[in-house]
Amino acid sequence: MAVGKIFRNPNVKSIVLGSPGISQYDSTRTQIKFGQVVIGKLIENSLEYVGVIFGEVFGSGYGYSVLAMDLNNDGMDELVVGAPFTNNNNGQVFVYWNIEMSQSNIEHKTIPLDVEKRLLLTSMKKLSNGQYGISLENIGDINKDFIQDLAVGAPFENDGTGAVYIYLGDRHQIIKLSQKIEGQMISPDLRGYGFSIFGKNEDLDSNTYPDFIVGSVLSGHVVGMRTRPIIRVYAENMVAETDMQLPYSFDSLKKCNSNGQEMPCIKLSVSIYYYYPDLTTCPSYASSKTIDYEIELDMPFIKPFAGRCLYFENKLNTVTGGGSINCKTPNSKSNSIINTFNILFPVNLFFNISLPIEITMKWSLNVSEVPKRNFLSDDLADLSNYPVLERVKNNLTNTIHFGVGCSPGSCQPILTMQAVLSLPTEGEQYILHMGNVSKFKLEIQMKNIATTDDNKAFRTYIILTYDAKKINLFSNNPDRKTSTSSGLIYAVNSPLNARQSDNATFECLLPNDFIENVKESIYINISIEAMSPQRHLRPIVLKIKVKMVANIDLKLLVTPDNYQYREDSLLGFSSITGEEKIGPKMKFSIALENNVQNSVILSSKLLIYFPWEISGNPTETDGQYLLYLLRIPKFSITTGNKKIACNVDILNNITNVIKTRIYQDIIPISKLEDVQLKKVTVPTNVPKLPNISDEIKFLPKDSDSGSISEWENIVLIDCFEGSARCVPVVCDLGPLSRQSGEITLQFDIRIWIHTLIENFLKYKFVYIDIPVFWVPLVDYDVVLQVPGGNYKKVRVVAANLQKPKPPASLDVIYAIIIAVSAGVILLATIVIILYKCNFFRRQNVGKRRWK
Ligand SMILES: [Ca+2]
Ligand SMILES: [Ca+2]
Numbered sequence: 001m002a003v004g005k006i007f008r009n010p011n012v013k014s015i016v017l018g019s020p021g022i023s024q025y026d027s028t029r030t031q032i033k034f035g036q037v038v039i040g041k042l043i044e045n046s047l048e049y050v051g052v053i054f055g056e057v058f059g060s061g062y063g064y065s066v067l068a069m070d071l072n073n074d075g076m077d078e079l080v081v082g083a084p085f086t087n088n089n090n091g092q093v094f095v096y097w098n099i100e101m102s103q104s105n106i107e108h109k110t111i112p113l114d115v116e117k118r119l120l121l122t123s124m125k126k127l128s129n130g131q132y133g134i135s136l137e138n139i140g141d142i143n144k145d146f147i148q149d150l151a152v153g154a155p156f157e158n159d160g161t162g163a164v165y166i167y168l169g170d171r172h173q174i175i176k177l178s179q180k181i182e183g184q185m186i187s188p189d190l191r192g193y194g195f196s197i198f199g200k201n202e203d204l205d206s207n208t209y210p211d212f213i214v215g216s217v218l219s220g221h222v223v224g225m226r227t228r229p230i231i232r233v234y235a236e237n238m239v240a241e242t243d244m245q246l247p248y249s250f251d252s253l254k255k256c257n258s259n260g261q262e263m264p265c266i267k268l269s270v271s272i273y274y275y276y277p278d279l280t281t282c283p284s285y286a287s288s289k290t291i292d293y294e295i296e297l298d299m300p301f302i303k304p305f306a307g308r309c310l311y312f313e314n315k316l317n318t319v320t321g322g323g324s325i326n327c328k329t330p331n332s333k334s335n336s337i338i339n340t341f342n343i344l345f346p347v348n349l350f351f352n353i354s355l356p357i358e359i360t361m362k363w364s365l366n367v368s369e370v371p372k373r374n375f376l377s378d379d380l381a382d383l384s385n386y387p388v389l390e391r392v393k394n395n396l397t398n399t400i401h402f403g404v405g406c407s408p409g410s411c412q413p414i415l416t417m418q419a420v421l422s423l424p425t426e427g428e429q430y431i432l433h434m435g436n437v438s439k440f441k442l443e444i445q446m447k448n449i450a451t452t453d454d455n456k457a458f459r460t461y462i463i464l465t466y467d468a469k470k471i472n473l474f475s476n477n478p479d480r481k482t483s484t485s486s487g488l489i490y491a492v493n494s495p496l497n498a499r500q501s502d503n504a505t506f507e508c509l510l511p512n513d514f515i516e517n518v519k520e521s522i523y524i525n526i527s528i529e530a531m532s533p534q535r536h537l538r539p540i541v542l543k544i545k546v547k548m549v550a551n552i553d554l555k556l557l558v559t560p561d562n563y564q565y566r567e568d569s570l571l572g573f574s575s576i577t578g579e580e581k582i583g584p585k586m587k588f589s590i591a592l593e594n595n596v597q598n599s600v601i602l603s604s605k606l607l608i609y610f611p612w613e614i615s616g617n618p619t620e621t622d623g624q625y626l627l628y629l630l631r632i633p634k635f636s637i638t639t640g641n642k643k644i645a646c647n648v649d650i651l652n653n654i655t656n657v658i659k660t661r662i663y664q665d666i667i668p669i670s671k672l673e674d675v676q677l678k679k680v681t682v683p684t685n686v687p688k689l690p691n692i693s694d695e696i697k698f699l700p701k702d703s704d705s706g707s708i709s710e711w712e713n714i715v716l717i718d719c720f721e722g723s724a725r726c727v728p729v730v731c732d733l734g735p736l737s738r739q740s741g742e743i744t745l746q747f748d749i750r751i752w753i754h755t756l757i758e759n760f761l762k763y764k765f766v767y768i769d770i771p772v773f774w775v776p777l778v779d780y781d782v783v784l785q786v787p788g789g790n791y792k793k794v795r796v797v798a799a800n801l802q803k804p805k806p807p808a809s810l811d812v813i814y815a816i817i818i819a820v821s822a823g824v825i826l827l828a829t830i831v832i833i834l835y836k837c838n839f840f841r842r843q844n845v846g847k848r849r850w851k
């Protein structure tokens with residue numbers, strides 16, 4: 001039961017009776033138990049029924065507790081009703097606001113409570129079985145705002161230890177939880193804390209704040225709850241420049257000097273006013289406590305950008321501060337902490353003007369904890385040294401709005417945009433000669449071609465997007481650009497006045513691992529974002545076609561470069577008995593190098609046609625040796641460890657003269673063109689090569705040509721003219737770059753002097769050409785610079801020291817050959833017999849010579 005002032009007439013008292021278990025009947029006469037409260041009025045000793053409010057949930061215990069108190073300080077009591085068994089004993093509390101003063105209820109015939117807009121209070125814990133609302137109490141005005149405050153008990157929360165919820169009355173009927181006191185925090189012995197609460201505005205410790213007593217029904221305790229002094233805070237932050245809606249407000253902001261740069265800035269002032277309610281003297285805790293605050297700028301906008309403004313003081317988005325609370329004059333109850341900050345708007349960050357900037361401020365009281373009391377020995381601590389901040393509100397949000405403030409008909413600029421790269425063009429696209437060029441310039445010009453002065457362009461941004469794996473852009477004016485995940489944003493001069501232009505220059509750099517991307521073109525997309533729409537202004541797309549430039553130096557060298565031969569020195573040797581008898585040693589080498597920085601030919605082939613014999617017939621098996629290969633050719637690379645392979649299997653067959661020659665491995669040279677890819681521009685002409693098996697022409701032997709009457713000067717022995725039979729040696733080269741260094745290939749050979757004497761005795765000089773081709777094999781555009789071409793010949797020159805003689809009769813020659821052969825065979829037989837008889841033991845057989 002509760003008695004209160006629900007009706008307007010001061011002589012009419014109201015009586016409230018809760019009936020949590022009363023039986024009611026619905027329209028089908030089914031018994032229901034929702035609970036109810038009956039409100040009656042007491043006028044001059046007569047009690048009259050006025051009305052009833054029913055509970056809302058079956059078995060909720062609605063009406064178990066009732067309380068009449070004025071929660072909004074309008075002089076009329078609200079009705080507070082507990083329903084502690086709602087939702088399996090979780091409990092609920094209903095607050096019915098008194099609307100008597102707004103009604104014409106002079107007769108008091110109806111209940112002046114707003115049943116429809118009732119406020120529902122619940123426990124913070126779900127499924128707690130706490131029986132929240134089993135006790136209700138008006139604990140007086142604990143925060144000294146002249147409004148009575150409410151305590152609600154939940155004795156069986158937290159496994160039966162219990163809790164008390166404190167709600168502060170509010171003039172605007174905004175009742176929020178102010179504090180939850182848990183029994184187990186006071187003492188682990190407490191059980192059922194909150195089953196009963198007794199307040200009635202009693203000040204137990206005479207500190208001018210009312211206190212209350214809480215019963216713990218299951219552990220048999222009574223706990224006195226003392227109220228700590230409060231400090232009331234009123235805080236505000238204010239932007240000093242309040243004329244943000246005036247024309248051109250942002251762009252006409254005053255400038256602050258930050259590290260030598262002028263930046264738009266706004267002054268922000270922060271004020272925290274604090275009061276000691278109901279105190280006439282400066283409290284003892286003054287000057288020992290501080291109020292701390294933190295202010296954040298533009299936090300919702302921080303991602304994906306860095307926020308659009310900064311504090312001047314620390315160049316960050318947040319700033320903290322504070323001040324000790326004190327009494328300026330001994331009898332003053334109010335004091336304040338005031339500070340000011342400059343907020344900077346770096347032009348490169350502040351490109352979105354349409355969204356307001358949010359300023360959030362939080363504050364807290366820096367106060368130590370009340371010491372824990374030892375119940376047996378300690379006295380109660382003096383709470384006057386442990387003030388708390390009033391209520392739960394400890395933050396404030398403010399916003400700054402900007403506008404360019406154009407008047408109708410003005411701010412209609414006509415923007416044009418041009419973008420140029422410092423690269424040569426081919427039609428619509430730019431050409432980048434990779435290797436020669438690794439950086440270039442992008443110049444963008446924004447122009448406002450409007451003619452009327454009013455038509456200024458505000459807040460215009462150039463948005464550049466590109467693939468950062470292929471290209472990087474650097475602004476020459478870094479303060480006006482912002483990097484984004486897809487490129488960068490550049491702030492155009494703002495405002496860009498009519499007939500004015502603004503030029504932005506960017507350095508374009510290629511990344512080091514650009515080779516991977518050389519196959520695809522580079523795109524730079526340029527668009528704008530501006531406050532005033534520019535529909536006619538189309539984005540610009542710059543296409544850069546990449547061409548690799550390579551400078552391949554193909555160097556061929558033969559050492560020594562010529563040899564002499566004469567008939568009498570070698571006549572008589574028709575078979576080979578040792579390396580020395582074949583002819584003089586010589587070597588030729590092929591060296592390759594790419595001299596261009598940042599340039600790579602990823603793959604190429606080297607084709608060497610090795611003229612190993614002459615023959616009158618391509619299919620015959622006993623052609624005469626021309627060049628004799630001493631060993632498989634060797635590769636050497638000066639630096640790097642790139643893979644290089646040569647198909648030298650075919651040479652295995654000609655390094656051993658005794659071995660049967662294999663002809664089927666000789667591939668037609670005309671296939672060479674097939675391996676050349678179309679995109680590669682080779683500046684020299686590769687000769688069209690005849691098919692060796694079809695069109696081959698052979699030089700006549702001396703013996704076939706009848707008589708030699710005169711000295712002929714030069715004969716050329718050549719793979720393609722058909723005078724030599726050549727085997728192709730194919731080498732797959734790895735990347736050719738400055739990093740890979742020079743690649744060399746060395747052939748150690750001998751000239752088969754016997755063939756020269758036998759076939760070319762009437763010539764003063766015999767030229768033997770070894771053709772070498774270098775063929776690039778890449779599928780990206782290459783501009784090749786190959787000095788002297790990618791097709792060269794090694795020329796071996798043999799000079800005949802013998803004057804021409806009339807040809808000997810064929811019979812004589814054969815007679816000599818046969819005689820010598822017979823001699824050789826006889827001698828060989830003798831040698832073999834002597835050998836078998838161990839005649840040559842301890843002698844070096846291999847070094848013996850024929851005399
Ligand atoms: Ca009221
Ligand atoms: Ca109050």
Ligand SMILES: [Ca+2]
Pocket residue numbers: 202203204205206207208209210211226227
């Ligand atoms: Ca007190």
